[in-house]
Amino acid sequence: xxxxxxxxxxxxxxxxxxxxxxxxxxxxxxxxxxxxxxxxxxxxxxxxxxxxxxxxxxxxxxxxxxxxxxxxxxxxxxxxxxxxxxxxxxxxxxxxxxxxxxxxxxxxxxxxxxxxxxxxxxxxxxxxxxxxxxxxxxxxxxxxxxxxxxxxxxxxxxxxxxxxxxxxxxxxxxxxxxxxxxxxxxxxxxxxxxxxxxxxxxxxxxxxxxxxxxxxxxxxxxxxxxxxxxxxxxxxxxxxxxxxxxxxxxxxxxxxxxxxxxxxxxxxxxxxxxxxxxxxxxxxxxxxxxxxxxxxxxxxxxxxxxxxxxxxxxxxxxxxxxxxxxxxxxxxxxxxxxxxxxxxxxxxxxxxxxxxxxxxxxxxxxxxxxxxxxxxxxxxxxxxxxxxxxxxxxxxxxxxxxxxxxxxxxxxxxxxxxxxxxxxxxxxxxxxxxxxxxxxxxxxxxxxxxxxxxxxxxxxxxxxxxxxxxxxxxxxxxxxx
Numbered sequence: 170x171x172x173x174x175x176x177x178x179x180x181x182x183x184x185x186x187x188x189x190x191x192x193x194x195x196x197x198x199x200x201x202x203x204x205x206x207x208x209x210x211x212x213x214x215x216x217x218x219x220x221x222x223x224x225x226x227x228x229x230x231x232x233x234x235x236x237x238x239x240x241x242x243x244x245x246x247x248x249x250x251x252x253x254x255x256x257x258x259x260x261x262x263x264x265x266x267x268x269x270x271x272x273x274x275x276x277x278x279x280x281x282x283x284x285x286x287x288x289x290x291x292x293x294x295x296x297x298x299x300x301x302x303x304x305x306x307x308x309x310x311x312x313x314x315x316x317x318x319x320x321x322x323x324x325x326x327x328x329x330x331x332x333x334x335x336x337x338x339x340x341x342x343x344x345x346x347x348x349x350x351x352x353x354x355x356x357x358x359x360x361x362x363x364x365x366x367x368x369x370x371x372x373x374x375x376x377x378x379x380x381x382x383x384x385x386x387x388x389x390x391x392x393x394x395x396x397x398x399x400x401x402x403x404x405x406x407x408x409x410x411x412x413x414x415x416x417x418x419x420x421x422x423x424x425x426x427x428x429x430x431x432x433x434x435x436x437x438x439x440x441x442x443x444x445x446x447x448x449x450x451x452x453x454x455x456x457x458x459x460x461x462x463x464x465x466x467x468x469x470x471x472x473x474x475x476x477x478x479x480x481x482x483x484x485x486x487x488x489x490x491x492x493x494x495x496x497x498x499x500x501x502x503x504x505x506x507x508x509x510x511x512x513x514x515x516x517x518x519x520x521x522x523x524x525x526x527x528x529x530x531x532x533x534x535x536x537x538x539x540x541x542x543x544x545x546x547x548x549x550x551x552x553x554x555x556x557x558x559x560x561x562x563x564x565x566x567x568x569x570x571x572x573x574x575x576x577x578x579x580x581x582x583x584x585x586x587x588x589x590x591x592x593x594x595x596x597x598x599x600x601x602x603x604x605x606x607x608x609x610x611x612x613x614x615x616x617x618x619x620x621x622x623x624x625x626x627x628x629x630x631x632x633x634x635x636x637x638x639x640x641x642x643x644x645x646x647x648x649x650x
Contacts, residue, residue, distance in 0.1 A: 171198065171561065172288045175328060175554040179317035188320055188640040189616060191553035196253075196612055198560065199260040200605040206263020207601045209270070211594035223510065223571055224262065226503040231258040233499050237492045241458035245645045246615045250459050250638055251492070252608040261560055265567025274568035278529055279343035281561050285332050286339035286355045293361025300414065319554060320636050326371040327540065327549040329362050331558045333374075334381055334535035336362075337399035341532075342525045356406055363407020368415055373546040374539075381539030385531045388511075392519060393531040437475065438482045444472035445481035448490035456493035463643055479635040479642025480551065484544035507570065514570045526569075533566045552636065619644045 174194055178187035185193070234251035241247045268274045295317075319325040336359045340346035366374050386397050447468040448457050457465055462480060467473045481487050489497050511534065518526045540559055544550035550559070615638070622644045626634070635642040 171557045172284060175557050176288050176292050177317060178319075185616065186640065188553065188636060191557060192639065193612075195257075195553045195557050195560075196609055198557070199253075199256040200602075200609065202260035202264050202560070202564075203256050203605060204598050204602045206260065206267055208594045208598035209267050210263065211597045212590050220571075223506070226499070226506045227258065227262050227567075230496075230499045230503045231255045231262070233496050234492060237455065237496060238459050240455075244458055244460075244464075246611065247459055248608065249611050249615050252611075253638070256605065256608070257556060257560065258563075261563035262567055264560070264564030265571070268564065268568040269571070274565065275342070275526070275529065277568070278338070278533065278565045281565065282335050282338045282532075283343060283345055285558075286336055286358055289332060289336065289362055290354045290358030293358050293365070296361060296365060297414070304418065320552075320640060322365075322369045323371070323373070323547060324549055324552040324554055324636070326366065326369070326374045327543055327547075327552060327555040328558050329366060329371070330374045330377045330539045330543045331536055331555065331562055333359065333362060333366075333378055333403075334385075334400065334539055335532045335562070336403065337396050338529055338532045341395055341399060341528050356403060359403035360406030360410050363404055364410040364414060367407065367411040373543045373549070376546060377539035377541075377543030378535075380542045381535040381537070384538050385535035388534070389515065389527060389531045392524070392527045396528045396531045440469065440471035440475040441478060441481040442483055442486055444469050445483065445486035445490040449486065449494060452493070454494040454498075456489065456491045456496070459491055460638075460645065461491050462487060463637070464645060477632050477635075477643065479637035480548045482547050484548045484550050487548055511570050530569050533562065533569060536562050537566050551638070615639075622646075 171194065174181065174191055178191065181187075183190045232255060234254045235248055238247055238251040265274075268277050319328075336355060339355045340352045345351045382397070382400060385393060389396075444467070445462070448461065448465060451457055451468075481490065485497060485500075488500070511530075515527070515530065518530065540550065540555075540562070549555055619639045619641050623634075623641045626632075626641065626643065626646075630643070632643060634640060
């Protein structure tokens with residue numbers, strides 16, 4: 170359902186437009202994950218001390234968003250965006266824990282990767298169809314025509330960053346890989362997505378995927394070679410498709426080929442980075458408050474003279490500017506803990522001779538690293554399409570690397586305390602549900618106020634509309650409160 174809403178939103182009936190509908194879907198999904206996960210975990214009993222230690226950095230990071238926003242209670246919608254991040258990362262952890270407890274981590278990823286591969290194939294084939302019609306009409310720049318369901322191709326590119334590293338798994342794990350037709354479908358879909366990346370010169374995707382793949386290749390060595398080999402084959406197929414569709418075909422239609430060049434400058438991001446950097450230093454190590462990028466008094470001359478954007482095109486500088494460097498420190502501690510646990514999990518899989526487990530872990534690790542590197546180049550992580558796809562990848566990632574820590578301890582006489590466990594689980598889930606309902610109500614109110622402000626914005630402001638939490642990315646603004 171999530172992949173359908175993300176990739177084919179323009180073919181579905183909408184309530185508030187594809188961007189807003191995806192955001193509402195994300196709010197509902199992470200709420201369901203969080204409530205169900207809370208009840209499930211509490212019903213299993215108290216985890217071991219080792220498991221609790223493993224959970225501590227993740228929950229500290231997730232809770233830091235709303236906690237660091239408490240000093241800004243008087244601001245409009247102070248907890249709307251912080252709660253989004255908090256519920257999101259908690260939902261990924263809860264989902265991963267539930268998969269481990271049910272012994273479903275590998276099966277879940279097999280299904281998700283297969284569905285993603287099929288969706289990428291359909292999306293890619295439809296893109297070729299649009300491209301050919303565009304050529305007939307004398308229009309060759311496909312990046313202006315696709316993708317459907319996204320505000321622009323940059324928001325599509327982060328979904329591609331999540332998915333391309335894991336597509337080789339669709340033929341390496343699970344039963345479908347033995348069918349030639351399926352292998353052809355997966356290779357064609359992956360190649361077409363690479364073609365769109367080359368066509369649109371998505372530097373963030375190329376940078377993120379390169380770093381993620383290189384890290385995974387070095388981390389897993391020759392044991393990860395089947396995954397890397399398949400990944401490189403798909404990349405070469407993408408280059409071949411690009412050469413045929415974007416070089417040969419246009420030359421036949423137009424007599425010449427216009428190739429987009431890869432920019433080597435910051436594409437106007439440097440003033441944004443400097444503005445966010447200065448914001449992050451105002452109340453170091455705390456930030457200027459949630460969504461203060463949209464409402465703060467400008468600090469640097471370069472940004473005041475530059476075009477205004479809904480975010481500074483760097484997720485980490487945005488977090489530092491709005492929530493403070495303390496949040497970034499917690500994020501780095503979480504990344505360090507996950508790296509250590511990843512090394513232990515890799516060692517265990519190699520010792521067990523679990524070839525499929527190694528390949529699956531290599532692909533998922535490359536996807537996660539690529540997505541978070543890409544977020545540092547354009548901050549597209551916050552787009553609802555990216556977060557919807559990333560939620561399923563992060564849940565699988567968490568399940569794969571921490572699975573040995575979440576075995577539920579068996580106790581004698583556990584049936585006697587089952588009613589107490591259920592009571593604790595129910596009350597815990599009820600508390601999370603109440604918090605989520607309060608937040609969801611604020612999200613809907615925020616949406617309605619944003620739509621009302623949009624009329625004023627278009628009539629009185631000269632800036633273009635840019636996405637952030639909603640598509641109207643310059644709201645809230647101080648002059649309309």
